[in-house]
Amino acid sequence: MAPHTMAITHVPSPRLEKGERTYIESTPISYARAVEQHVRYRDVLRECGAQVILLDANRDLPDSVFVEDTAIVLDEVAVMTPMGVESRRAEPPAIEAALRAHRPIERVMLPATLEGGDVTRLGRTLLVGRSSRTNDEGIDALRSITEPYGYQTFGVRLRDCLHLKTACTALPDDRLLINPAWLHVEDLRGLPTIDVPIEEPWAADILSIGRTVCMGAAFPRTAALVETLGFNVQRIDLSEFAKAEGGVTCLSLIFQSLTTT
Numbered sequence: 001m002a003p004h005t006m007a008i009t010h011v012p013s014p015r016l017e018k019g020e021r022t023y024i025e026s027t028p029i030s031y032a033r034a035v036e037q038h039v040r041y042r043d044v045l046r047e048c049g050a051q052v053i054l055l056d057a058n059r060d061l062p063d064s065v066f067v068e069d070t071a072i073v074l075d076e077v078a079v080m081t082p083m084g085v086e087s088r089r090a091e092p093p094a095i096e097a098a099l100r101a102h103r104p105i106e107r108v109m110l111p112a113t114l115e116g117g118d119v120t121r122l123g124r125t126l127l128v129g130r131s132s133r134t135n136d137e138g139i140d141a142l143r144s145i146t147e148p149y150g151y152q153t154f155g156v157r158l159r160d161c162l163h164l165k166t167a168c169t170a171l172p173d174d175r176l177l178i179n180p181a182w183l184h185v186e187d188l189r190g191l192p193t194i195d196v197p198i199e200e201p202w203a204a205d206i207l208s209i210g211r212t213v214c215m216g217a218a219f220p221r222t223a224a225l226v227e228t229l230g231f232n233v234q235r236i237d238l239s240e241f242a243k244a245e246g247g248v249t250c251l252s253l254i255f256q257s258l259t260t261t
Contacts, residue, residue: 084133114138129164
């Protein structure tokens with residue numbers, strides 16, 4: 001049988017409300033509701049066929065639930081990131097320990113900065129956001145690590161959003177769902193794109209697993225649009241994580257197992 005989908009997740013920290021904010025105002029977060037929403041998120045991943053791993057090693061670190069930022073997991077290797085803000089730099093070691101069972105490890109080192117939320121993958125193409133969290137040195141380091149495996153890496157300039165995946169993620173057919181107001185479309189190198197409805201600027205952050213598209217419940221127009229493209233849609237209430245500048249991709253590291261089942 002084919003390799004199966006893995007999903008590494010991390011419990012929400014009781015200090016979630018104290019996490020970093022860049023483009024949104026700090027507002028109160030219900031921790032109890034965040035925990036409930038995370039349980040439902042994990043359930044949806046399982047419904048999509050993923051084997052979910054739940055970590056609890058970084059509970060005292062406010063942003064640790066956003067596990068995606070700590071690594072870029074490709075078919076051949078996992079690249080650990082140095083993180084773009086000092087408050088998050090204690091997170092990756094625990095994630096690396098979990099990934100070691102599944103991938104060889106490479107690292108990007110400071111002063112390069114890189115976060116996984118800035119990397120959108122389409123096959124052997126890696127689009128990397130030039131953001132407040134990822135610098136040119138980080139993009140160059142990722143390129144150096146992944147080029148021997150046949151990947152091409154291209155920087156994408158952003159405006160007014162935290163990560164590239166805030167504004168640009170891949171649908172199951174490798175078309176890009178984008179908010180063109182938050183990035184330089186010309187940096188997407190002519191790849192096929194679909195714009196989110198202007199009324200839902202945060203809706204471009206989607207998670208594709210097979211033919212299913214997981215997305216925030218707050219974006220009904222985008223959900224309807226994606227359904228017209230022929231994909232299954234799973235809508236998840238992630239309101240408490242949105243208050244922490246997070247979306248559906250941020251809460252997991254999704255990759256294919258190297259072993260067959």
